[in-house]
Amino acid sequence: MADATLGELAERWLDHKRASGRGMSDNTETAYRADLHAWGRALADHHGIDVPEDLEPLQTLNPAHLTAEALTAAAAAFFRQGKSPATRSRRISAMRGWCAWLVRTGHLTADPTLDLETPRLPRRLPVALTDEELGRIVRAASTPHERARGQWILLDRALIALFAGAGPRTSEVVGLRVHDLVRDADGALLRLRGKGGAHRNVPIAPAAVEPVDEYLADRRRRLGPFEDADPLLVTLAGRAITTGMIEYRVDQWFRRAGVRRPEGELAHVFRHTYAVGVLREGGSLNELQAALGHQNLATTSIYTKVAAEGLRDLARTAPVLRHLRETRPSPAASGG
Structure with a gap:
């Protein structure tokens, strides 16, 4: 027309x-x-x-x-x-x-965007949490706080376990159903629905499944039985959790833990932390790409630099280096 x-x-x-x-x-x-x-x-x-x-x-x-x-x-x-x-x-x-x-579709005879210049974006590396920061956040989320609105510690712990155990996007966590935590003889998988409706199964460790099971047991006691097709994560009022609710809870964890909050979507820092951890534990880029649901391997490869930076920090603080710095050879031992 x-x-x-x-x-x-x-x-x-x-x-x-x-x-x-x-x-x-x-x-x-x-x-x-x-x-x-x-x-x-x-x-x-x-x-x-x-x-x-x-x-x-x-x-x-x-x-x-x-x-x-x-x-x-x-x-x-x-x-x-x-x-x-x-x-x-x-x-x-x-x-x-x-x-x-x-x-x-014939509504334009020529593309008017050909001369538009895309702004040069600063190359910012993803921010990953240290083990010490993660520990402080877990302790903050696991501790009752009298002024916390709608606090449900077992839900908070389940959220952290899912983020840390499978590296999902916040929207993917919101979309989880009870039956998306799949268990079989080989362990457990988290079935995630990613961008563009793409599905992927991500292995999740027993240590990450346990907090989710504790939350589900408490949910059944508090709110009654639920169906496999019901939302996996709900509030104390029985409403499905939303992206905004997750961001609020994560913000509270950071504040109470005294951990500096990264820019942008707060919960996404757990995805970055998961990705860096996979590489540091010896996982391949292709394995990480599949776990994160990236369509382009180049998107995944940025984590290699973050992991390498962490390994350099680790190398600089290795115990043997401290001993070498503190122990100086005598002139005779040095061959002088």
Whole structure:
């Protein structure tokens, strides 16, 4: 339809992505909508279009407004607004994907994003917790706290066990059902649903299963029986746990433990810690890639540098080095 607004075309693009083989998670769709909304606002400003507060900016625009000049001006506006390189890069990626679809479907004759420059992102290594920090966090989560809202120690311990034992994303933990903890003669597996609806099974050690079993037993005593298809993790009120609830609980653990909180999604630091631990214990990159559910091995390979940094620190503090530093040879022994 030649007179379709960009708002309508954005909905068709999102429908197309949802229906594609890889699918699209709710979080990804929310991010796309926020990015396209930001583009719509910036493009409307560039073209001098006054958008009512109750109207989506893209509804006031059509494909003719998607020019290379307008997109460059909008990208510059994001920079002036102080948006981070990561945010600007993500927005440009969303616009490129959308415009490529608009060209394929005949709504644009040429791709106006070809001259857009992606901001250079600073190379930041993932932050992993030390054993000492992990111990403090576990102790904080395992200790009753009178001002903690909705504290359920066995749930907290189960959360830590799942994060530390399998390295899942927070969204994957939220999506777990009771039957996703699979047990057989060889041990236990955690069945995770990752990005794009992809499934993977990750082995989980008995030491990580035990806190989950303790939580499930206590849940049965408190809230009554549950079905295999029910959410694995629920609050004391019986409601399925959400991403926000997990982030709140993790924030409380860090605060009470006195551990410096990393930037970004707090719970993700456990995924980083799991990944570095797998490599330090001798796991291969391919094994780690499968466990984390990365589609690209290059994404996984960043953990090799973090693991190597840790090994260098370990080498510098090895006991034999301390003895060598403290014990100096006599001049005769040194051959002088």
